[in-house]
Amino acid sequence: MIRFECDYNEGAHERILQRLMETNMEQTSGYGTDDHCERARMLIRQACGQEEADVHFLVGGTQTNTTVIASILRPHQGVIAAVSGHIAVHETGAIEATGHKVLTVPSPDGKITAAQVKAVYDAHAQESSPEHSVQPGMVYISQPTEYGTMYSKAELEALYAVSKACGLPFFVDGARLGYALASKDCDMTMADLARLCDVFYIGGTKIGALMGEAVVILNDALKRDFRYIIKQKGGLLAKGRLLGIQFETLFEDGLYLEISRHAVDMALKIYDILKQHGVQFLYDSPTNQQFPILPDSLLAQLSQDYTFTFWEKVDHSRSAVRFCTSWATRPENVEALTRDIVSLLQKDKDPAEFAEAVAVLETAAMV
């Protein structure tokens, strides 16, 4: 079985494992107060061009989103997000569990617009009795989005400007940040992002690390007591050094972007080849997630050898699925995948030939 269902199917980049081996018996203090964390913080500040940024290391994405959001909102406030946002659908109500509503706005492509933020803010402010509904308290986006799409620099500028005008801290979930920054369509750097939000994080779990997310707090007002919230929400790793060592390795000579670029290259190879063979895509993603629309009969066949994620039914005979690549994706696997899809597509053109495949479809469970 070759796996494309997510971007965390393997362990860590070998250089990271190497560093963990080398440093294993060093004695360090706990909870992120060690020298490796300190050096990783410094490297990240440099990459952001923000000497005054606070940098904290947490373990996973849900934890990081929850911790950042809970640290910012007052009890009566909610967070504006796309209806497809990770915090809105994939975190088992982690945000609500800290007492806050996710205020969703529609989004066909996974992105939200400055105009939407303004509209939510204005609608609330103009109510005759605003205290009867949740007050918008911050804005959440992810870069890239759940659908692999990206915000342009201009879009981020507009979102940051409107957030500021409304007094709403602007938070960017970067669980897959490298896969946006490494995209050839991307018109911004990490330093640009750091100028255009109040707080963001750099995902390690999905990009080369065993685990780990680096939160970068730019806005001074959000820095205070953040370690308390990390601890309370269960994110203060005893051996914080593990996170420090990993981010040190990822940031000391450009490894983070280098391996991100590999993932994006692999994804675009899938895109290009399928496109050439007439496959349509649900979203137009320039990053490491691709969402082709394929015949259900083909998918049933394909799932014998490959894992991928069912996304949604498109019509009675076709579905969109998701293929993820990552820093660890092997070119030979991408070749095999695309070759097999193309081959199945060609057979598919002769429906008679596919009596058997349809039968398979009815019994097989897709991954």
Added chain:
Amino acid sequence: MIRFECDYNEGAHERILQRLMETNMEQTSGYGTDDHCERARMLIRQACGQEEADVHFLVGGTQTNTTVIASILRPHQGVIAAVSGHIAVHETGAIEATGHKVLTVPSPDGKITAAQVKAVYDAHAQESSPEHSVQPGMVYISQPTEYGTMYSKAELEALYAVSKACGLPFFVDGARLGYALASKDCDMTMADLARLCDVFYIGGTKIGALMGEAVVILNDALKRDFRYIIKQKGGLLAKGRLLGIQFETLFEDGLYLEISRHAVDMALKIYDILKQHGVQFLYDSPTNQQFPILPDSLLAQLSQDYTFTFWEKVDHSRSAVRFCTSWATRPENVEALTRDIVSLLQKDKDPAEFAEAVAVLETAAMV
């Protein structure tokens, strides 16, 4: 600087790192659904003699305590714990953050008794209007305790019996469980513990792993939907395999107990040597934490070369401090530490000789 301030100063046992290297490029599914986790679960069930137990892997202790407790209590219920319990003092209100009060009982030695549990339960049940105060909903202990002390099998039997009689699930925090089970004073096995509680966990972070705690749920009523709570509280590691691989290694041939025994041996060496030289101890600990009472002047000197944890002032000139050993503690470091303490103690007998030390004391900051 030689570190004794906690039991997570180093990375992981070399066999664990080795296994992480070997398995690094295996492709597995996420969130603990992989074969390594499955095998680790099986090994733990065997070690517990409980084929029907549910086993889940989480990342850290605060997260594990919060997740287990939040999964059990109804909104109006609290958890009974020693006033010195980890959940009562060292978790930044993580339990309260999920809505629950920690109902503390006094404890000179870190332990609570069956009689105390009964008393709390009865006092509440006998109130004329019990609904005006928090209902006891479960019992929490740790084995060993925060003070390094241990429950005997008989004490656990009594606690479990009274908890059952009161309808209170009984939860054992085993963040340092190995260090209890490996103590020569210990009269129980992991299988005994598994028979004597509703849910417990096996700490990996402090015993050989990079990180990780294995929750073992014995009581069927507590098994339902536990993965939802893990996810919501931020503990469902994307690369769950990391936890599976580590517990697989710790449990496949007795490594967990073997390295725990080393830590306890090292701790008792400290205890024995200091005892021989007339040092008193704050608690009578047979596990990996030792709490000698030493002159402040001596501690000031000692802190030039060693880290340890200040515990409490005992009188105007002496304090109790904590030394932790671990699976990673080197015998030569224990020798150096005890030699230096003994040497300082001997100098200390001549107060004149220590004018200098007292001066140092006034300026030095203890770790």
Added chain:
Amino acid sequence: MIRFECDYNEGAHERILQRLMETNMEQTSGYGTDDHCERARMLIRQACGQEEADVHFLVGGTQTNTTVIASILRPHQGVIAAVSGHIAVHETGAIEATGHKVLTVPSPDGKITAAQVKAVYDAHAQESSPEHSVQPGMVYISQPTEYGTMYSKAELEALYAVSKACGLPFFVDGARLGYALASKDCDMTMADLARLCDVFYIGGTKIGALMGEAVVILNDALKRDFRYIIKQKGGLLAKGRLLGIQFETLFEDGLYLEISRHAVDMALKIYDILKQHGVQFLYDSPTNQQFPILPDSLLAQLSQDYTFTFWEKVDHSRSAVRFCTSWATRPENVEALTRDIVSLLQKDKDPAEFAEAVAVLETAAMV
């Protein structure tokens, strides 16, 4: 100014005030343990035909919804509701503040269907990793709805059946229950409702009482420890007798339905008269709330003498507004209102005549 913007513009029905006077210096025990509460419970059980029901008195609607929902859900569960449901939009995130997501479904008329409940349940159950999203844990509707519409007995039967089949407690918010039961289109009694849900409440605040809601718990599994949750959520009134006396009065000889009927009669008078004059309505409401669509210019004029609630813009020149009647609405006020609207409508037909009105519109602020 004559008020139609809500159904709590006046104090209490005079018989209630009378009883409060008569009983004022009686000495009773607190927190709803007095004889008046006991008798009110008995009367409500009789009205429900449910001798085993638990009946509790709370102060207001948001409090009651929060208390009931928090008492039922486990931490990872959410409540299914119409997107327009009171708990979804008008309670400042009170449900989320207890840790739970409101799982909204679309609803053009304020109602939800059994098929929608089934669909939400199935969609969740069929996810490959259901633990990554909030588990549906109960179903919430209000009878009548926020839009004045009502569920038929058949609709409630279907909702209750599907809820039961899915293991979801079914909760009916009856803040305006009387106004449904007293509607001439209503095909059910309070006893019918009590057979068709797990828990519901009978609103007093909007129907004759100073304040107060009576929660009726039918399902034994939901009865346990409910008073603890009331207390914790701030709803256990010290002088609980106040609620007991009010519900006693409302239920001892049919007063509740009698005054509800008056409100509905008044509302239908507004409906009938406006309908005769060609006015369209946003929703087809047979209860005490009416939602006519009227010219903005007319509304601006009308708001000089009457209060009502702006609901939504319908097109560039017309808006839907809400008029509420209540137990306290005076026939002469309804006559004045309808007469004035009709008169304004007639003038409106001659646009020339309305130059002045348009000017007014631009400066006047609608209530």
Added chain:
Amino acid sequence: MIRFECDYNEGAHERILQRLMETNMEQTSGYGTDDHCERARMLIRQACGQEEADVHFLVGGTQTNTTVIASILRPHQGVIAAVSGHIAVHETGAIEATGHKVLTVPSPDGKITAAQVKAVYDAHAQESSPEHSVQPGMVYISQPTEYGTMYSKAELEALYAVSKACGLPFFVDGARLGYALASKDCDMTMADLARLCDVFYIGGTKIGALMGEAVVILNDALKRDFRYIIKQKGGLLAKGRLLGIQFETLFEDGLYLEISRHAVDMALKIYDILKQHGVQFLYDSPTNQQFPILPDSLLAQLSQDYTFTFWEKVDHSRSAVRFCTSWATRPENVEALTRDIVSLLQKDKDPAEFAEAVAVLETAAMV
């Protein structure tokens, strides 16, 4: 049965009921935006000598404490209170349910001291890793306390000064405030109190009103968005006018203090008479709660005719109990109570005479 077990056994002062009658059919807007609330706010500001204070009306004490505290604390913060404080023991974990720990300090007399606040603050600030424990975020006291004792003006000044120095908002629960201010031992006015805290409330439920507490916010930083929190926590009464009318009545010509004085007079009569007959008291209370220590046999007899609250066993044959008086206490009831106690005390001196009483004791359940 004559009731002394609490100070909310009757309805409301007759003048309040009178005003509710007179205003009953006035039409007003909801949620505290009516003219009665506005006038009550103005009268309370005058009584406080604080023209800029924000005044809000809530329904009950637990609700008010929860709302105020939740509006102030950040997620990682707790509230300092006496171990006997209402929020620590009598509110079913309402504070914890909003996510916050109550940081208790010992208190033999129900009061806490400025030195204790300083000590808690310093202990936390001086921890080497303060983020591992709950940060003190505010200070809570009640005036008078749960034990009927009072803070002097000097004590309040000290508490306010130390709170300010530590950056901790200082909150005074005045559920029984009138009974302190009306005490002849009291050396402060409501205006003094308003100068010496950040936020306090004036209890109506226990002093003349049907229900209601008036929150007075002095510190500008705490004023923002408070109505949102009231709404979310279920305290925004639809017919807010009810609270407005009651506080208007209590404050328009000194009724609040006048009826408070009556309660205190009644309480001191109990105190004086029992004292004359050699009865000891558990606390030295100058307010409306008295805590005599009486023989259990006597209490068993007394409970045939009177209700009172069991407080604690003092020795094998005596208990402390609580008698509350209120604005509604009748002098003839106080006379009867004291006469009966004195008479029972005299019989008690002849133990032989009491064989029967002891037998009664063993079966009777005290209220």
